[in-house]
Amino acid sequence: MFNDTRVKLQIWDTAGQERFHTLSTSYFRGAQGFVLVYDITNLKSFQSITVWMSDIYEKAGDEVDVILLGNKCDKESERVVPKQKGEKLAWEYGMPFFETSAKENVNIEHAFSVLTKEILEKKSSVLHDLDVVSLNETKKRTCCAF
Numbered sequence: 001m002f003n004d005t006r007v008k009l010q011i012w013d014t015a016g017q018e019r020f021h022t023l024s025t026s027y028f029r030g031a032q033g034f035v036l037v038y039d040i041t042n043l044k045s046f047q048s049i050t051v052w053m054s055d056i057y058e059k060a061g062d063e064v065d066v067i068l069l070g071n072k073c074d075k076e077s078e079r080v081v082p083k084q085k086g087e088k089l090a091w092e093y094g095m096p097f098f099e100t101s102a103k104e105n106v107n108i109e110h111a112f113s114v115l116t117k118e119i120l121e122k123k124s125s126v127l128h129d130l131d132v133v134s135l136n137e138t139k140k141r142t143c144c145a146f
Ligand SMILES: Nc1nc2c(ncn2[C@@H]2O[C@H](COP(=O)(O)OP(=O)(O)OP(=O)(O)O)[C@@H](O)[C@H]2O)c(=O)[nH]1
Pocket: 014, 015, 016, 017, 018, 071, 072, 073, 074, 075, 100, 101, 102, 103, 104
């Protein structure tokens, strides 16, 4: 529930396809938000985030909401990506960032709440813009009738 609005999330997992970088465009088309996840114990997964960001911008547009997660934060002794690196990258793209642990349920719910909130806020501002457009259109039609 967000401000008395019941929200149903439909979440698509890439289920391994991302390894071959052959994600179908249907993953991008129509999506309102993206959760980009790297593994803090795997440098390559962190390095590929920028590639995924260009893909998202290219295929889904730059208006969609994206959050960045550094997962497996329970494996501190195996960490190779410092938290500050994740924070810096997220800051550069202007997106929220959290370190998470799916295993120990750290920050997972919070991360999805933040993304959902951003999507809802964007939606309401788009609806507001549509109102403005429809008012202008009415004006135009009145004008053309004369
Ligand atoms: N320690 C730890 N292990 C995790 C965590 N999240 C996932 N794993 C483990 O990492 C491995 C890969 O997890 P998956 O959820 O299959 O990762 P994935 O990238 O979604 O894999 P695909 O669906 O095949 O793309 C599994 O062995 C998980 O148990 C975490 O937060 N901490």
